[in-house]
Amino acid sequence: MAINETQRPDIDRIPVSLTVNGRTVTDNVPPELTLLDFLRDWLGLKGAKRSCDLQVCGACTVLVNGRAVSSCTFLAFEARNAEVTTIEGLAQNGELHPLQQSFIDNAAFQCGFCTPGMILAAKSLLDQNHHPNEEEIRAYMKGNICRCTGYKKIVEAIVAAANGD
Amino acid sequence: MLRPFKLHEPTSVDDAVSLLGRFGEEAKVYCGGTELLLAMKEGLLRYNHLVNIKTIPGLDEVGYDQGSGMLSIGATVTHTALEHSPQIQSHFPMIAEAEGNVANVRVRNVGTIGGNLCFSEPHSDPGAFLLLFDTQVEIQGPGGQRTIPLAELTLGPFETCLEDDEVLTRILVPQFPQGMTGAYLKFGYHARPTLGVGVSVRVEPTTSDGEHIERAVVTEVRVAVGSAGPKAVRVAEAEQLLMGKTVAELLPGSNGGESSNMNEASRLAGRAADAMDDIHGSGEYKEHMIGVFLKRAFAKAVNTRQPTVQSPLS
Structure with a gap:
């Protein structure tokens, strides 16, 4: 017999404590709640987007302890005790993150739907590899899909951000 | 949308095996979820109980024995961990490189080698390149442990020889013969x-x-x-x-x-x-x-x- 959410005892929920963009969040989550739904519906952080829902497109990319994950297929309870970073957490004191500024300066987006995931994926790359070459950028970013710009501007924006331009 | 399920987090393989035995077909091992959760979202698979084996100590370890040339990979080791393991990079560079090309970086960060082999998606890279090494897998069930060739684990698409109450715990990869x-x-x-x-x-x-x-x-x-x-x-x-x-x-x-x-x-x-x-x-x-x-x-x-x-x- 299937478990019904309305008859589910509270004991089935999982206590979690994590930081989201530096802020401590403590809650009890059902095990099937995805990180994407937790961020968007519970915390109101709409930056991560649902698109393919299959871990292919990268629109829902967020960072968990600095590593890029597809939040659409990552269970919220798995982020317990972790540091989660979303696009909303990059700007500091009203100042855009260098990657955000670089995407603007290099016209690296059109509709912008893929941009939060692109920037977070790029951040996880640059945090591991401060000066990747173009081949390394393309290999790392191949799992993030953009249907507008054709990637050239995106790669240029990442190179520029890495070079501090 | 994922249907509700109950999560179990055993701290030993024995406990995982007994949970799987108790719930039978209603339960499945959860070991990364990059493929299992997709099938559950689509309603292709329905489980009321998931048994998270990633919380079991030791299953996330990679070990290499220089003397025997045997690489031992725990079932919950992620593709990213394999790609970056110094032991695999120096002794099994082919595996490190191939793991670095599995799916995309987000899947590699979360997906595990044990989950990949047990899900038996026909387009699995590890399922193919590990056959070059005469790879064996260790399986634990209620009756104890057995070791079988990887070639015998997979029966077909999404189907393995594992019983409902068995857990794949380690993958054993012998080094190539000298000169290969x-x-x-x-x-x-x-x-x-x-x-x-x-x-x-x-x-x-x-x-x-x-x-x-x-x-x-x-x-x-x-x-x-x-x-x-x-x-x-x-x-x-x-x-x-x-x-x-x-x-x-x-x-x-x-x-x-x-x-x-x-x-x-x-x-x-x-x-x-x-x-x-x-x-x-x-x-x-x-x-x-x-x-x-x-x-x-x-x-x-x-x-x-x-x-x-x-x-x-x-």
Whole structure:
């Protein structure tokens, strides 16, 4: 017999404590709640987007302890005790993150739907590899899909951000 | 949308086995979830209980025994951890490179080797390239532990020989024999490869400069094909055709020639893959391309000092 959410005892929920963009969040989550739904519906952080829902497109990319994950297929309870970073957490004191500024300066987006995931994926790359070459950028970013710009501007924006331009 | 389920987090394999035994078909091992959760979201699989084995201490460890040359990989080790493991990079560079090409970085950060093998998605790269190593898997159940060849684990698409109350705990990968080098090539335009071909080969005499390699004789060779059919397989008939031949006999292409043995091995490898029609191409196309990639993988394997893989065309 299937478990019904309305008859589910509270004991089935999982206590979690994590930081989201530096802020401590403590809650009890059902095990099937995805990180994407937790961020968007519970915390109101709409930056991560649902698109393919299959871990292919990268629109829902967020960072968990600095590593890029597809939040659409990552269970919220798995982020317990972790540091989660979303696009909303990059700007500091009203100042855009260098990657955000670089995407603007290099016209690296059109509709912008893929941009939060692109920037977070790029951040996880640059945090591991401060000066990747173009081949390394393309290999790392191949799992993030953009249907507008054709990637050239995106790669240029990442190179520029890495070079501090 | 994921249907509600109850999560269990055992702290030992014994506890996991007993939970799986208690809930039977209503339960499944959760070991990364990159494939299982997709199938559950789509309603293709329904479980009321998931047993998270990632919380079991020790299953996330990689160990290499220099003396025996045996690599031991815990079931919950992620693809990213394999790609970056210093032991795998130095002793199994082919595995490190191939793992770095699995799916995309987000899947590699979360997906595990045990989950990948147990889900038995036919387009699994590890399921193919690990066959080049005579890989064994350790399985624990209520009656104790058993070790079986990886080739016997997978029965077909999404189907393994595991019982409902068994857990795959470790993957054991023996080092190549001295002098053997390998290459794993995959081909495809999407995250899932259309086909994967692995060849490992030992030739004698070995040369350090590679200049006289064409006179060397194949003394041991392994051929594995995957992603195109229901499961990855070793192709013994193709291996037999390559044994005892010189590199020049098998790769006469630089002189404009054709090798009947290589052509026949390619044909048999394509046939053995049991290629299926799908969105990646027709079975006939894949069968042909496996032959093409067998020649390339063989050439790459004999011409390399270090085992290598080639990135997919994506």
